[in-house]
Amino acid sequence: MTPAPGPARSHTATLSDVARLAGVSVATASKALNGRSQVRAETRQRVIEAAERLSFRPNQLARGLLAGRTGTVGLLTSDLEGRFSIPILMGAEDAFGAGEVAVFLCDARGDAIREQHHVRALLGRRVDGLIVVGSRTDPRPSLGRGLGVPVVYAYAPSDDPEDLSIVPDNVDAGRIAVEHLLACGRTRIAHITGDPGYAAAHDRVTGARAALADDGLSLVGEPRFGDWSEGWGRAAVTLLLDQHPEVDAVLCGNDQIARGAVDVLRERGLRVPEDVAVMGFDNWQVMTSGCRPLLTSVDMNLEQVGRAAAKALFGAIAGAPRPAVEALPCRVVIRGSTAHLS
Amino acid sequence: MTPAPGPARSHTATLSDVARLAGVSVATASKALNGRSQVRAETRQRVIEAAERLSFRPNQLARGLLAGRTGTVGLLTSDLEGRFSIPILMGAEDAFGAGEVAVFLCDARGDAIREQHHVRALLGRRVDGLIVVGSRTDPRPSLGRGLGVPVVYAYAPSDDPEDLSIVPDNVDAGRIAVEHLLACGRTRIAHITGDPGYAAAHDRVTGARAALADDGLSLVGEPRFGDWSEGWGRAAVTLLLDQHPEVDAVLCGNDQIARGAVDVLRERGLRVPEDVAVMGFDNWQVMTSGCRPLLTSVDMNLEQVGRAAAKALFGAIAGAPRPAVEALPCRVVIRGSTAHLS
DNA sequence: CTGTTAGCGCCTTCAT
DNA sequence: ATGAAGGCGCTAACAG
Numbered sequence: 001m002t003p004a005p006g007p008a009r010s011h012t013a014t015l016s017d018v019a020r021l022a023g024v025s026v027a028t029a030s031k032a033l034n035g036r037s038q039v040r041a042e043t044r045q046r047v048i049e050a051a052e053r054l055s056f057r058p059n060q061l062a063r064g065l066l067a068g069r070t071g072t073v074g075l076l077t078s079d080l081e082g083r084f085s086i087p088i089l090m091g092a093e094d095a096f097g098a099g100e101v102a103v104f105l106c107d108a109r110g111d112a113i114r115e116q117h118h119v120r121a122l123l124g125r126r127v128d129g130l131i132v133v134g135s136r137t138d139p140r141p142s143l144g145r146g147l148g149v150p151v152v153y154a155y156a157p158s159d160d161p162e163d164l165s166i167v168p169d170n171v172d173a174g175r176i177a178v179e180h181l182l183a184c185g186r187t188r189i190a191h192i193t194g195d196p197g198y199a200a201a202h203d204r205v206t207g208a209r210a211a212l213a214d215d216g217l218s219l220v221g222e223p224r225f226g227d228w229s230e231g232w233g234r235a236a237v238t239l240l241l242d243q244h245p246e247v248d249a250v251l252c253g254n255d256q257i258a259r260g261a262v263d264v265l266r267e268r269g270l271r272v273p274e275d276v277a278v279m280g281f282d283n284w285q286v287m288t289s290g291c292r293p294l295l296t297s298v299d300m301n302l303e304q305v306g307r308a309a310a311k312a313l314f315g316a317i318a319g320a321p322r323p324a325v326e327a328l329p330c331r332v333v334i335r336g337s338t339a340h341l342s
Numbered sequence: 343m344t345p346a347p348g349p350a351r352s353h354t355a356t357l358s359d360v361a362r363l364a365g366v367s368v369a370t371a372s373k374a375l376n377g378r379s380q381v382r383a384e385t386r387q388r389v390i391e392a393a394e395r396l397s398f399r400p401n402q403l404a405r406g407l408l409a410g411r412t413g414t415v416g417l418l419t420s421d422l423e424g425r426f427s428i429p430i431l432m433g434a435e436d437a438f439g440a441g442e443v444a445v446f447l448c449d450a451r452g453d454a455i456r457e458q459h460h461v462r463a464l465l466g467r468r469v470d471g472l473i474v475v476g477s478r479t480d481p482r483p484s485l486g487r488g489l490g491v492p493v494v495y496a497y498a499p500s501d502d503p504e505d506l507s508i509v510p511d512n513v514d515a516g517r518i519a520v521e522h523l524l525a526c527g528r529t530r531i532a533h534i535t536g537d538p539g540y541a542a543a544h545d546r547v548t549g550a551r552a553a554l555a556d557d558g559l560s561l562v563g564e565p566r567f568g569d570w571s572e573g574w575g576r577a578a579v580t581l582l583l584d585q586h587p588e589v590d591a592v593l594c595g596n597d598q599i600a601r602g603a604v605d606v607l608r609e610r611g612l613r614v615p616e617d618v619a620v621m622g623f624d625n626w627q628v629m630t631s632g633c634r635p636l637l638t639s640v641d642m643n644l645e646q647v648g649r650a651a652a653k654a655l656f657g658a659i660a661g662a663p664r665p666a667v668e669a670l671p672c673r674v675v676i677r678g679s680t681a682h683l684s
Numbered sequence: 685c686t687g688t689t690a691g692c693g694c695c696t697t698c699a700t
Numbered sequence: 701a702t703g704a705a706g707g708c709g710c711t712a713a714c715a716g
Contacts, residue, residue, distance in 0.1 A: 014708095014709060014710090015709065015710060015711095016709080016710095026709090026710080026711090027710095027711080027712085030710065030711060030712090031711090034711085058709085058710075059708090059709050059710070061708090061709080061710095062708075062709035062710040062711090063709080063710060063711080065708095065709085065710080066709090066710055066711055066712085067710095067711085
């Protein structure tokens, strides 16, 4: 075999290379490779073989230039570090990957300037749409309406009601958490939660209270706000036990607080869940699995949020979007801290 | 002002729109906007203003088509969920973002087929290079040499020595961990680590032993392999205390194991760090900060790994790559579990 | 069925 | 200093 037969310009093969090798015009080669029906089977075969031999990959840039669509979307996170962004990202990437759409990842690091910069860059690359992922469920400033491409907000809703946002339903999350505790026979339920600056904290309280009210009950004491840490969970449950020793369940605003609560309960000689049941939110595996006993938690279904955002964006790219805030349901994952599983 | 002056085709403005509005040819408009020096200052100003009025953004697709470079790279992770990928990703995204390079994110979910699919898709989009991020430090199959674009492997090195890989230095990590314990006056050091199927576990043992040998010491007992969980940390330290009650420090293979170890030590009535010092690896904030006392840990500098990979890829795209495995140093983050801080 | 022609939006010679 | 022309790789009209 002679060294380097054919073009072998060390550069990627182009459609005209394929056409030449197959002895047809570029137009025919294009039709053959794209399954257009106006090509003789034998010719098509020859073109396909030529493409294979040159390991031809159509240049998506050229294709996008012509088509007006690029098959790319921008995923703009405000905070990659935050553990909420990741599952959303995974869900979105998953939904898009199946649809031959490629995802540009941009991390604004919570900086509005950087975010603006990224938006411009993405528009320059002619993305077909944008998903904006927030790190908390409080409304965030809209990117605006004149971008020219559809935008879907995930986790953190846009403050413009005309925008489409996909969020987890924190009110419902609080509700189903309490319903689970009630189902476990608990009636003296206290609530320890995190930073009162977070909408999620208040939403969960709202849902929890509603569920209790349905049974003619109310929380033991007031909800205790603090921060989202284990340390706060330990401190708060200590105070709680002093003031309300009758408590038989502690609903915690996240898994870290719950973990701290469990640790202190055990140290105080109380049995979990026999004496006091404990549950958290987020279903963060590292917390739920390290806990003794394993921690019951509300899973916020964040991958679903990501997937739903991707699907919504698909819809918006194709047809007309229905502007709305869509709240997705959560689910209780039952483990040893609320129920004995045999 | 009349409604919708100019083209306003609701579609993005193009360079010829700008040229028309400025009353020049597209060639001149191009030169003006790209800072070419062959254009009168006044003309340039007019063009710039026109571009601004139309909020013109040059189409990077067209530009890339012409230039042969797209200013994009692919970031191929094997496992987004794994917490090691994220900081690497952040580091890389950060390094690229500054350089006007956009990043395609692809998650292969540990599946070779899916990975191959993503590689093809990325090459079709004419990325200028690829970073492959692994989820563990064991060598992984090379993507091969004939891709046409440079590839850098991060965290998990390629099994082809001709490839360029950036990894954390786990041997050194084991060494500096022990050196820290020695500096704290400990001499009877035991080692509890995770899954023996991981190269990282063995590398850290190697480093730890080397550091001890330098002082004429050796480990208390053999390293205990298990898995990377808190539960194993609790179990292993229980056994350890029974067999070697004289131990004055436990080096743990990761922060979860360390957390479990600390919990059991406390329950056994031993003081940390007075009686037994404990440290882990990874410096995972949720673990180090929940621990009582706060956990000393070796930070693997993963953001640096990501940044270094990005820089290496830059280099490879520009000039000649120097194939090699580059091991980056780690650092000990000292907290209460090994030392009293006043 | 196949080939020719015309662009998608931009940049770069090369004349003027 | 400016403009006309050619082409990056591809596809969608038309002809033949």
